[in-house]
Amino acid sequence: MKIVVVDDQKLLRQSLAVILDHEPDLTVVGQAGDGAEAVLRARATQPDVVLMDVRMPGVDGLEATRRICADPVLGGTRVLVLSMFELDEYVYQALQAGASGFLLKDAPPEELVDAVRRTGRGESLFAPSILTRLIAHYVAAPRPERPAGAVRDLTQREVDVLALIGNGLANDEIALALGIAVKTVKTHITHLLAKLSARDRAQLVIAAFNAGLVRPR
Structure with missing residues (x-):
C-alpha cells in the first residue's frame, strides 16, 4: 500500500513516515510540507492513501483534499485527515471535501497504522466520539x-x-x-x-x- 505523508512540521512528518515505512505492507512514496505540494506528490505517485494534515500555510489540508478527491487521475487515492484539533467544523469540511477518515495526532502509532490500512481498504474511519457529534450536528441543524x-x-x-x-x-x-x-x-x-x-x-x-x-x- 503506497502512502504520501503531508504535514508542515518536518520532524513530525518524517516521524510519521518512519512509523508507516516500518510496516512490511506499507511504503511511503512521498512527503509534502503543504497542500499544493501534496497534490503534486499525489499526482506523481498515485498513492493508495494520503495522510493529510489540516492546518498548513498556503493551501491547507482541506483544500488539498478537495483537489485530490476531485482529480479523475486519483480515483483510487483516499485521504485520511490528521489533526491536533477535534473540531466539528474540520470533520464536516473534511467529509465534504471527500476525506475517508479523520484521526487525531495524539493517536498511538498502532492506531495510526491500522487507520491507514483501513482507509486504503476503502473503509470509513471516524473516531466514534467524532461521528456521534457529527450525527448530532446534522440532525439538529435546520x-x-x-x-x-x-x-x-x-x-x-x-x-x-x-x-x-x-x-x-x-x-x-x-x-x-x-x-x-x-x-x-x-x-x-x-x-x-x-x-x-x-x-x-x-x-x-x-x-x-x-x-x-x-x-x-
Whole structure:
C-alpha cells in the first residue's frame, strides 16, 4: 500500500513516515510540507492513501483534499485527515471535501497504522466520539431541503442499510439489526457505492444525512 505523508512540521512528518515505512505492507512514496505540494506528490505517485494534515500555510489540508478527491487521475487515492484539533467544523469540511477518515495526532502509532490500512481498504474511519457529534450536528441543524435524490433508485433494503451506515454501525452490527448475513450487507454496500457514485463509506454517511435517513438514537 503506497502512502504520501503531508504535514508542515518536518520532524513530525518524517516521524510519521518512519512509523508507516516500518510496516512490511506499507511504503511511503512521498512527503509534502503543504497542500499544493501534496497534490503534486499525489499526482506523481498515485498513492493508495494520503495522510493529510489540516492546518498548513498556503493551501491547507482541506483544500488539498478537495483537489485530490476531485482529480479523475486519483480515483483510487483516499485521504485520511490528521489533526491536533477535534473540531466539528474540520470533520464536516473534511467529509465534504471527500476525506475517508479523520484521526487525531495524539493517536498511538498502532492506531495510526491500522487507520491507514483501513482507509486504503476503502473503509470509513471516524473516531466514534467524532461521528456521534457529527450525527448530532446534522440532525439538529435546520435543513429546509432533505431531498430523497438518488435514494429513489434504491431498494428498501438498500435504504435500510444506508440509514444504519449513517448512524455509524459497522457491517456486523448492520447484519444483526436487519437479520441478514454480513456477506449480504457487503453486497448491499457495493450496490450503494455504485448507485450513489460514492467512493467509500464516508460518502455513504453523507448520502444518508442528505437523504434525511439519520435519526437520533
